[in-house]
Amino acid sequence: MDPIKMDVSTQEAMKWPQYLAGLLASLPMLCTGSVTSWTSPALAHLQRPGNGTEGLSAHEASWVGSMMPLGAIVGAVPAGFLADLLGRRLLLLLLAVPFLLGWVLVIVAGYSVPLLYTARFISGFAVGATTVAIPLYNEEISEVKIRGMLGCYLDFMITAGFLWCYVINAFVDYFWLTVLCAVQPAVFFLSFAWMPESPVHLLAKGRDDQAEEALRFFRGAKHVAGYDTRPEMQCMREFLKEGRTDEAGVESGSSRMGYIWECLFRRGPVSTTAKAMRIIFGLVIVAQTTGIQGVIYNTVDIFERGEGSLSPYLCNTLIAVIQFVLSLVTLMLVDRVGRKLFLYLSGAGMSISIALLALHFYLKNIDGLYVENFGWVPCISVTLFISTYASGFGPLPWLIMSEIVPTESKAWVGSICVFLSWSLQFIVTKLHIIMITELGDDVTYGLFCVLCVLSTVYVAVWLPETKNKTRAEIQTKLKGNQEMTKL
Known part of the structure; x- marks a missing residue:
């Protein structure tokens, strides 16, 4: 069968292996969502006295939450090297072990603070490493027209993990919540083990026959004798060749760190890797300095300080539901609408909602009657802030x-x-508490509003649109488009 002569319905049907592989590869992000959201119901349980103990102190509970991002920081460091050495698929499968080990340690830890710290750190290590490996795998197996959807699977599965944890918590106790979260990495391993390696990685390792076999699987043409893989294989080879030429700058330099420093701060002409690094590092910085993590980790506290009229736990569930729905909308439309429009809408939504929260705290401090009539504002503003983040600045970087x-x-x-x-x-999670103490809620969230506006400006000025562009077209634009080199 000649793929050029296929009708539209046949071409669409042949995309299902990419959707399936991308979804299964992203299941560790379901684990990540559960690891992150577990702290909200779990810490409330662990801080209550029980089994002859006094429960965790506020300081200990804070570190139980913080050990996960610390583990993620450490896990990110070797992940790229391991993804190249072992392959994207094998690395993801191996990371099911620390995910599972982390949950097992939580189950046996009880109120043991050292075991809880260790468990959270191990889980965080897996989170950091999978956040590196999943985008590599999903981008390398996908066609241009559905690359955005597969790329958004990562954040979509995180929101699904949040929703899973909050819904399960409504029906079971602490122990069974943890057990059911521990099932997720096992399900991932058993389902993803059947998927092939990325064809791009296989080509990079000189395993051309396996790369062609994997490509045929992902294009739904494993048993289609007439399917011609040569044009796409050749594009991959040319792209890898250009990448090797660009990467040769590392070998000619004094060190990897020296090369990274030149990429980020060198003036004048730079490589496409340097331009890409400047763009994406800037995007990551503006996304995280909006204050999103400080808000996510302190939602219940915000609702209580804001004297909201709605239950904090009801608001958390509402956040999880709306976050999940908006992530699904982004996933379905990002390849049609484009990346920048979703980022504009995300930045605008975050700016307006966090400004509303700052105004709420300001009016609460000067007008005692205000809260009686507008106690719903904290829940609505925080829900919109987190949900609009999940529709743009969460998945798209x-x-x-x-x-x-x-x-x-x-x-x-x-x-x-x-x-x-x-x-x-x-850093933002820790600074959030300090800023609230020293500056007050209204000033803190006002500053975050300014940063949200600046993040939107960054997208407008420096970010390229990559919708429906091939790898080669994107690299050509990086080489020649001066708008993309302003950093």
């Missing part, structure tokens, strides 16, 4: 990173991006 960075540099650039992202998340 990882998609854009996988699109604009040359293949030979993706693994190590991805590691640095994830390291930077989790480091900023940890």
Whole structure:
């Protein structure tokens, strides 16, 4: 069967292996969502006295939450190297072990603080590493027209993990919540083990026959004798060749760190890898400095300080539901609408909602009657803030990173991006509490509003649109478009 002569319905039907493989590869992000959201119901349980103990102190509970991002920072460092050495598929399968081990340690830990710290750190290590490997795999198996959808699977599965944890918590106790979360990595391993390796990675390793076999599987043509893989295989080879030429700058330099420093700060002409790094690092920085992690980790506290009229736990569930729905909308439409429009809408939604929260705290402090009539504002503003983040600045930086960075540099650039992202998340989470104490709620959220506006400006000025562009077209634009080199 000649693929050029296929009708539209046949071509669409042949995409199902890509959808399936991308979804299964992203299941560790379901684990990530559960690891992250588990702290909200779990810490409330662990801080209550029980089984002859006094429960965790506020300080200990804070570190139980913080050990996960610290583990993610460490896990991001070797992930790129391991993804190149072992392959994207094998690395993801191996990371099911620390995910499962983390949950097992939580189950046996009880109120043991050292075991809880260890468990959360191990889970965080798996989170950081999978955040590097999944975008690599999903981008390398996908066709141009559905690359955005597969790239958004990552954040969509995180929101699904949030929803899973909050819904399950409504029906079971702490122990069974943890057990059911522990099932997720096992399900991932058993289902994803049957998927092939990325054809791009196989080509990079010189395993051409296996690369062609994998490509035929992902294009739904495994048993189609007339399907011609040569044009796409040749495009992959040319793209890898260009990436190797660009990466040769590392070998001629004094060190990897020296090369990274030149990429980020050198003036004058730079490589496409350097341009891509500047763009994506800037996007990661503006996304995380909006204050999103400080808000996510302190939702219940915000509702209580804001004297909201709705239950904090009801609001958390509402956030999870709306976050899930908007992530699904982004996933379905990003290849039609484009990346920048979703980022504009995300930035605008975050700016308006966090400004509303700042105004609420300001009016609460000067007018005692205000709260009686507008106690619903904290829940609505925080829900919109987190949900609009999930529709743009949450998933799209990882998609854009996988699109604009040359293949030979993706693994190590991805590691640095994830390291930077989790480091900023940890810093913002800790600074959030300090800012609230020293500056007050209204000033803190007012500053975050300004940063949300600046993040939208960054997208408008420096970010390229990658919708429906091939790898070669994106790299050509990076080489020649001066708008993309303003950093």
